[in-house]
Amino acid sequence: MAKKRKICVVTGTRAEYGLLYWLMKEIQDDPELALQIIATGMHLSPEFGLTYQKIKEDGFRIDEKVEMLLSSDTPVGITKSIGLGVIGFADALARLKPDIMLVLGDRYEIFAAAQAAMIARIPSPTSTAEKLRKGPLMRPCAMPSRRCPIFILPQRNPTANGLSKWAKSRSGS
Numbered sequence: 001m002a003k004k005r006k007i008c009v010v011t012g013t014r015a016e017y018g019l020l021y022w023l024m025k026e027i028q029d030d031p032e033l034a035l036q037i038i039a040t041g042m043h044l045s046p047e048f049g050l051t052y053q054k055i056k057e058d059g060f061r062i063d064e065k066v067e068m069l070l071s072s073d074t075p076v077g078i079t080k081s082i083g084l085g086v087i088g089f090a091d092a093l094a095r096l097k098p099d100i101m102l103v104l105g106d107r108y109e110i111f112a113a114a115q116a117a118m119i120a121r122i123p124s125p126t127s128t129a130e131k132l133r134k135g136p137l138m139r140p141c142a143m144p145s146r147r148c149p150i151f152i153l154p155q156r157n158p159t160a161n162g163l164s165k166w167a168k169s170r171s172g173s
Helices: 015-029 052-057 077-098 108-119 162-173
Strands: 006-010 035-042 064-066 101-105
Touching: 006 077, 006 108, 015 035, 015 052, 015 101, 015 108, 035 052, 052 101, 052 108, 064 077, 077 108, 101 108
Parallel strands: 006 035, 006 101, 035 064
Antiparallel strands: none
């Protein structure tokens, strides 16, 4: 039996978790894939209801939690949160060793995860809630903004099968 491809999904808010839910279920049910979940951001905050518990109630195992929120939404506070996130994601990714880290959105939690993945040389496709451009499966984002994903997926609803094929093409098998 071939080695399972490890797909790590990062979730930081209830909103994007709701969008990721079905893809996560599909990955979880695919015999060729191993789902890894990193919960971060608002999921871990008592102020926002500790929503990581909902992920567990939905039948998922959370492999890592990355604490990064500070009680400040000033530019300095957010910058410090990003720094804490990069440190936490570096450690989590070193332990999990995923083939792909999937992220959704453009919040700073996702930015921290994408930075750590980039340095660790872990491909990090992402999707955004905005209309996505047509093109190859993945390409670097060229939008110079504060809310820029590292890569974009032009598909509206990526599938576990599509991610599996992409992971296989990247690993040479």
